[in-house]
Amino acid sequence: MRFMLLFSRQGKLRLQKWYLATSDKEKKKMVRELMQVVLARKPKMCSFLEWRDLKVVYKRYASLYFCCAIEGQDNELITLELIHRYVELLDKYFGSVCELDIIFNFEKAYFILDEFLMGGEIQDTSKKSVLKAIEQADLLQEEDESPRSVLEEMGLA
């Protein structure tokens, strides 16, 4: 896989993960271009399209588009299910995930994705092992930190 994007129906980018080296400028251009193409497509159209020299696989979940760019010989259907598996992971972690969860906990969305995919290849397809890894991390975090007061949080203490 070359990259993965999550964006809303309004064209707001919510998550971007790049598995190829390109300049920031080029990335922005690609994001803009691809969002336009995907958002213009009608609901019943097929989930695959050729774009530049890549294949794009996308699927819409509620208000969010999940969009993966893969290479010529990669398998489209399994990529579609890879998206679904990622959504399941988010869903399981956040408990019925919504766009807001991803906005406010963007770093978690990245961590989950990192546990699931690495360098654009699937690392583990088991929902259990991925979530176990994330939850372990959360446990470590909770041990680390004692809760703080609101004022302290706002930097007013």
Added chain:
Amino acid sequence: MPAVSKGDGMRGLAVFISDIRNCKSKEAEIKRINKELANIRSKFKGDKALDGYSKKKYVCKLLFIFLLGHDIDFGHMEAVNLLSSNKYTEKQIGYLFISVLVNSNSELIRLINNAIKNDLASRNPTFMCLALHCIANVGSREMAEAFASEVPRVLVAGDTMDSVKQSAALCLLRLYKTSPDLVPMGEWTSRVVHLLNDQHMGVVTAAVSLITCLCKKNPDDFKTCVSLAVSRLSRIVSSASTDLQDYTYYFVPAPWLSVKLLRLLQCYPPPEDAAVKGRLVECLETILNKAQEPPKSKKVQHSNAKNAILFEAISLIIHYDSEPNLLVRACNQLGQFLQHRETNLRYLALESMCTLASSEFSHEAVKTHIETVINALKTERDVSVRQRAADLLYAMCDRTNAKQIVSEMLSYLETADYSIREEIVLKVAILAEKYAVDYSWYVDTILNLIRIAGDYVSEEVWYRVIQIVINRDDVQGYAAKTVFEALQAPACHENMVKVGGYILGEFGNLIAGDPRSSPLVQFNLLHSKFHLCSVATRALLLSAYIKFINLFPETKATIQDVLRSDSQIRNADVELQQRAVEYLKLSSIASTDVLATVLEEMPPFPERESSILAKLKKKKGPGAGSELDEGKKESGAELNGGVEPTASTALTCWGSGLPPPTSSTVPTSTGNLLVDVFSDSASAAPGLAPATEDNFLRSFFPLGDTVSLFVCKNNGVLFENQLLQIGVKSEFRQNLGRMYLFYGNKTSVQFQSFTPTVTYPGELQTGTQLNIQTKAVDPLVEGGAQVQQVLNIECLSDFTLTPLLNIKFRYGGALQNITLKLPITLNKFFQATEMLSQDFFQRWKQLSQPQQEAQKIFKANHPMDSEVTKAKLLGFGCALLDKVDPNPENYVGAGIIQTKSLQVGCLLRLEPNAQAQMYRLTLRTSREPVSRHLCGLLAEQF
């Protein structure tokens, strides 16, 4: 504020995100961000040392701002500090920041690398994984330099935890993709292969990805993975839908792993071991059978996962292209999908069938679906699906259905999406030429193309129709009549005017007998279009007019009037003015005879002369161009020889601004004037170089014997069709050689997934005879571009077979697959040896056992010219020894074949018999197969 804030999030961050979301305008958002940036900057610069938590929070805010699309130019140092924190979450955010905002500051990189090193050595699996993720996410060359040798160690160390192994495998894969030269191969490779047997499915999944990539470069090192992959696959395929527990996905056992294993197997030819092969065929059959079973779940995830495996299995079947039964079953399965209610499946079925169409076993089976595919082209609502349908029609086209397919494509063109029109035009043009039985159909088709989609008809297409009409006198009258009719339309495309002008200028006389198309009518018709045309077309029309003066003397006065008018003779455009002046003078000064000679009908175009080739040659690096002349070879001289179409060939003369063909009958004695009239002028098409060398005229080589062309020489054109040209340049010294392959894209369209691979037939597979190392080439080859590939060759021991070069790429959606022989023959490793007469005969006698000698007596295929013969023998590699043979007509040579394991001394004698037009060739070497092989190779050369 969201209801969920897992694991105690950072409240300050959440507040900030809420603020941003509440901003009513872009300006407000920028203002809020700038305020935050100022705040963070002051915190970072402040005197008070920040605690880890605050650092984490601010770094996270910066990250958020960056992801919103704003530039961040500070905070890297704070993030790097977080890396050395021993609190997991701080470290984690630090790594996230580093991998998203990669910075090339070398001081920072040193610090980051240090932190990564520490974490890798920490033996704490979560820290190790974080570090590996960071390496993979950044994936830069610097990272590879620092860690490419460390990661393999982590991967194969006995005590590494499974989760770390998985990360290490994929991390290594990423590094290998960016910098293959930095990843050391070694004994770890064999241990990686055995990860396929690992108990942990996650480890296997990660390992397969890694092996699939590594084995492409070093297929032999990883050969054992084939049988391991087959048995793993077989276990998965035959397992019940719940056996694999968490690795079962919607009742499909391990779909990702299955797909990856099938992908890995596509890196290799079919297994040679009968048992392994049998097991694999069984797997493939099971997968095909399962497609027919009722689904275990109604969920789309179930069918998607199942079909993902099915499509990958079909890809493997197509890759093997050796099991007719499986190929036909695959085709039938795809046929069912063509009418499936899921758009996704229809799309994939069309795509997959495209490749099936090119297999001889399934081509006919694919053709039976023609009606469905045509229907898809007409009715699919999604343009990307229609595109696939058009690709498939193109791929399944042959002589039997060409007319139907071309006419369907033409009618589709009228309503086709603008985005795919040009491609359809090219496809129609190629098919029409390739399968034309009668040329009137071809002419009709191309004129229709211009009529329907004139804007999308590139120059190559209309050049080509003219080339064909000029070369085939049986179609000229028809073409003249048809263009004349087409030009009657009140609005016609400029390309039509160009074709019309050219054809009527050449062959207008063939229809002039009909009063409805008398010379003057023809002229008036053309001239009525003149004023609406571009300069280039007008220039072409002026040439048509002067041709008219020659064809029809009765139009002379009218045309001279036109040429004389101010709008021509004083035209602001230099080219038009010059043509008008010169044509006017020519028509008034020259006698009828001179005029007739100068303006004679165009001579036939040399076959296959390609303008794109000429362009290619200009761009070309060393080698491929200059050596071409050595590759002269008669081409199947007939147009439409049934082999390859060349829609991309161009006219070489006339008003199009190109120089006349080499065989032009224009007499040079008429001096400068004619040069001005006919040749290129500064304003017209400066980019096209004159393709006058003979070498470009004969571009098609019969595939089978290209290697024999290269036995006595090292450079030339190895292969050429209408898409691709491959030039070769090589040098050999002792048992080593280096070969440069130049791949030229002759089209204007990008090649995708361009992968040339060297494969070894038969006993070459053992790896004990030849060792060829290649570097991968960029998978994208731009239109008109040329890429170079270097092959390093080592001869280990004597060999008789020829290594193969397989080239796969996608051109306009269709997979192209070309296999040809590499011109690496044993004689390349010849080292010439000079010796005296007595030494020669002494050695000759030493090699007197019958099996050491090979002899052939054969008829001469080429004129028996002694200079040519000498050159060939020297090219063959041996030394020519003078005054050895008592008969001066005979040739005697000596040399040593240098291989790594042994040297083979070799003596040869060639005795021509001019009267009988025969040769006798005798070879003596110390090894029987070498004698026979060299004798066979050399005998074909005379």
